[in-house]
Amino acid sequence: MPIDLYYQPGSAPCRIVLLAAKSIGVELNLKRTDLRNKEHLTPEFLKLNPQHTIPTLVDSDGFSIWESRAIITYLQNKYGKDDSLYPKDPKKRAVVDQRLYFDATSLSPGARYAFGMFRGETLDPEKMESLKKTFTFLDTFLEGSEYxxxxxxxxxxxxxxxxxxxxxxxxxxxxxxxxxxxxxxxxQKTLPGYEDINTKALAELKEMIRKGPPK
Ligand SMILES: N[C@@H](CCC(=O)N[C@@H](CS)C(=O)NCC(=O)O)C(=O)O
Known part of the structure; x- marks a missing residue:
């Protein structure tokens, strides 16, 4: 039985799973799920994930899990060949978890908000200031650290x-x-599959932004 990933290439959290699977070395059976056609709202999909989000992973035994970061730690725990992507040492793992939660709760919500700028929305300067602070934190985490x-x-x-x-x-x-x-x-040069999985999708995103919001 394959491991199914319900996904859309344009979705950033879906690309987190695609990239992680490449590094972990696990093969996924990709099931394109068109949100515009409401394929995530069908009774079949809601049985797999009542929260109706993609990415959603269904393992070969039928176990289903969603939330990109929960999916990638699950895949690593179950299929990882060594622990370099997600160390078993409690302190080292805690640092990786801290960064994952930092992204899930601070960085990516701020980025999602700022993205409104490119859709022509007027943004709250306070929220943009807060995003700046979040980026400064990330910059500090990277001080003297390669990754x-x-x-x-x-x-x-x-x-x-x-x-x-x-x-x-x-x-x-x-x-x-x-x-x-x-x-x-x-x-960008280090991650296996980065070019195929992310660069192409970002080029499409750039083109979408250039064309501007749909009239
Ligand atoms: N925090 C979630 C975000 C998932 C998410 O919001 N996915 C969007 C597509 S990018 C989605 O499925 N939206 C449809 C919906 O929420 O009904 C993750 O990292 O997996």
């Missing part, structure tokens, strides 16, 4: 690069953050 949770890349880099690359592609200026800029240049 976001230490000297080699982990699941946390995969999660965070999706947030940073989406915002950077939309035109958010990373130049004030010297450590993020250095890390971002490197991680």
């Amino acid at each position: 976001v949770a230490g000297d080699h890349y982990t699941l946390a880099d995969i999660s965070i690069v999706l947030t940073v690359s989406t915002l950077a592609t939309a035109g958010y200026d990373l130049s004030p953050y010297k450590n993020i800029t250095r890390w971002y240049a490197k991680i």
